[in-house]
Amino acid sequence: MAKLTKKAKIVAEKADNDKLYGVDEAISLLKELASKKMDETIEVAMNLGVDPRHADQMVRGMVALPKGTGKDVKVAVFARGDKAEAAEKAGADKVGAEDLMEDMQNGNLDYDRVIATPDMMGVVGRLGKVLGPKGLMPNPKLGTVTPDPAAAVEAAKGGEVQYRVEKAGIVHAGIGKASFGEADIRENFDAFVGAVVKAKPSGAKGKYVKKVAMTSTMGPGLKIDLSEIEGA
Template identity: 80%
Template sequence: MAKLTKKQKLLADKVDSEKLYGFDEALAVLKEFASKKFDETVEVAMNLGVDPRHADQMVRGMVSLPSGTGKDMKVAVFARGDKADEALKAGADKVGAEDLMEDMQAGNLNYDRVIATPDMMGVVGRLGKVLGPKGLMPNPKLGTVTPNVAQAVKDAKGGQVEFRVEKQGIIHSGIGKISFTEAQLKDNFRALTEAVVKAKPAGAKGKYVQKIALTSSMGPGLKIDVTEVEGA
């Protein structure tokens, strides 16, 4: 966490690191801490009872946040002909084929989402070592390899986010900006947590959602009562 201002230090004294907060109460605390200099991102961390080293315990998926992310998503699309035109009309930031591949190989990877039509995977496949480590490799299971590129672009631009469990069994995801209303952030929180619960893998044993924390760019990390999440 960044260095606290005097106001934030005073507020920090009010924070109980062991308390289990309800979502509404935790969000109220974060809004008190909010910086006036920039619009902070509100983030959720979920500790899951899974071991991602085992294929049958991997948790990954997409979810559309009803209130959006508050972020301008930069989207690249691998497509040709009519599909390329459709992607551009839908708002894609960059569309191409071999030229886009070469551009990415040169290190131009400032994208939040990469989408491809199925026929382009021969080209995209050459970027495995480039896109894979950044989590940008198009995947049919996530809807980023699709003939309907226009809808995929609109989904990405409209607030769809990807979640993926890390090695430690934790999922991190932004759910909007601190300037969002309480209702907007709560709707996004519910959408994310419901999607993660729905994605519970068959190999998961014992309690699935073990811990949840809510924080913001400049705020404290607050423990959320897991009972706030249905099916946890």
């Protein structure tokens, strides 16, 4: 049997797989166990009582994390003229039209968010099979199809995260970095979980929030006590 590393031994001693942790307790432990060599991402995963194969049970949305994500978000924008210039000034990593479409068709998809003005959707629509599977297709409900791309770029760069339930009924997102203060991580946790709870679809029956867990990039998964989550 392979020997546990020093880090793995510490994790095994301090993290209890069967315990339900309070949110603050989980945050404190994940920060304590985080690597000193890299700034790990703190993540939340929620197991929901929905079947996303049914349209009335889809959970999808966007939430602004009050303390940001600590991540450099790469944003591409489809726009022309003044709106393209405004998006560039707002910090977009790539702005274009047909040239950007061709670039993406050639496999250049290293973006976290794709934004488009309404008049560009005829161009963007040709990328459905490319952007769709990656969850990058601009969508007016998520604010990524907008007449004000500059504001959307600023929101994305400022800590706005998208979430979408997966086939197994799980929705997850990074809510900050291990270097964040505990209060800041808690504020982001409450904002994300609160948004998902409020997004409960009309078709969801029975218990909506079944499980919640927190983890870090290289850390253990900690089960959260649902009694601390309002609306769960």
